[in-house]
Amino acid sequence: MLRPAVLVVAAALFAACGGTPTPPPPTRVEISSHPAEHQPPARDAHNPFRRADRDPPPPRSEPQLPPAELDKVLAAAAAARAAGDDVELTQALLPCANKIPKSTRCEGELALVLAKSPGHKAESDYYLKHAIADDDPAADADFYGRLAEALRIAPMLPEAAVALQRRIARLPEPTAADWAALAEVLQGVPRREAEAAEALQRAFERDPSQLKYLRDAGELLSQVPGEVRKRSSSSSAIATRSAPPNPTPCRRWSGGSRRCAPRPASPPRVRRLRRARVRSQAPRSNRRQSRQRPRGKAPSLTSHRAMCDP
Template sequence: MLRPAVLVAALLAACGGTPTPPPPTKVEASAHPSEQQPVPRDAHNPFRRADRDPPPPRSEPQLPQAELDQALAAAAAARAAGNDVEVTQVLLPCANKIPRSTRCEGELALVLAKSPGHKAETDYYLKQALADDDPTADADFYGRLAQALRAAPMLPEAAVALQRRIARLPEPTAPDWVALAEVLQGLPRREADAAEALQRAFELAPGELKYLHDAGELLSQVPGRSAEALTILERYRDSIRTTEPDALPALERRIAQVRAEAGQAPAPAPTTAPAQGKSAKRDTSK
């Protein structure tokens, strides 16, 4: 005996009608392995996108030293002439090779950083340029590298580049230390290092009292350094007592907070001297 569904289908077919197909079965996962996982990108694909794909793994040998030196010299001349296209052309043959050339990849990164379309390549070469502390790279190189790293932004790497720049300078300037302090302030648990850099800057530029104030504030945020912060802030207060009297009330309140954090007793209230022009009444009875 035919089932009702089969019987209906047979009658519809006999009458020239078209049977309604059964509802589709939901497929939870594809049975084709090629559709289950995305096809990995070929690192050597000529259609690799420089904005999101880093260069392929290192595999090719580096240029001979003489050719490498020639490429670096040509790149320096092209950079001085403002020809970024030529800089890129002469540096690509020495980039991403074995062994790494810090200067080659750093200079290439500085050119690529000017184009948002090379973001992935730029970040890759910036990091590679810091992988080794190249003794042949000068302070100017690491200073320019630090600027690009700050803009990336890659602050931990920028701090390393600035430290290497300062180490190569015979006489670092106050702005050098301030630049390092600014980067360190953006990193977790580096407040004490930033405060030290600002104190170095103040030693070189004692007229910049803001460096002293900021160093004290930074140290006040470091556990166990409140007493040192208090000393610096009090020194700052004494330095601006006559030049910025309007800032003293707020500063005194801040110093009181730091003093309490340091576990020190409140400072005694200053004694008020008699106002000028008012003297004690003389005894004229004698």
């Protein structure tokens, strides 16, 4: 143990030095001293070592094949697709893909075959977007139908709806299944419920036996603000145009509904006849006396009998 004298000397020295030292005031740090998060380097678009699942193809730079050679390439690709040889189909389409100018059918067919492999997700999405960007007059309805299915699985629903609309425009007589497929895709696109309901109505016109089309169209229209009132007003306008020259005025019932059926013929109006009072021929004074109740004792039974006896 330390002696008391030593403790006193130590306390005196500590007090002489100013006691407990106060910390310096905090200073505002403008730039953080923590190490920044690691950012991956930007990928080189022209790097030949790419990953097809996350790196799109390089930008377009090479010229397109001549029209005659392009037609031969597309014919060879169609034969390979009919045979089910995806490898031969890919090798046939690579010379005309990602060239200037763009070939919609070439890149669309390549996107369809690449979409089957998850390892080519980035490449297939790239070619799908470029294939649907332009409407190729030479592409038929079958091409846009297969393209719409691949876009739906991608999923790229707005682009799939565009592909189905182009398919329907190329068909001479679209079926109910075509309109129903378009309505199904449009239901997945925000704020396009009214268009989906219209497509279902077109499907019902082609196949009136499917009442579910009308049911689904009604459910979709109920989700659109103001659409039900718009449809009801248009229906009433059609009914007004188809009415006879002198229409019967409509009645408004409870609930806001209007009924324009002809009114039935009303029966003749019958007035209630008051019961006529029988007025006596006697003077007014005598009538007043007859109405008064006789005063006095009522006649007895014996007096009545006496009056009735002969």
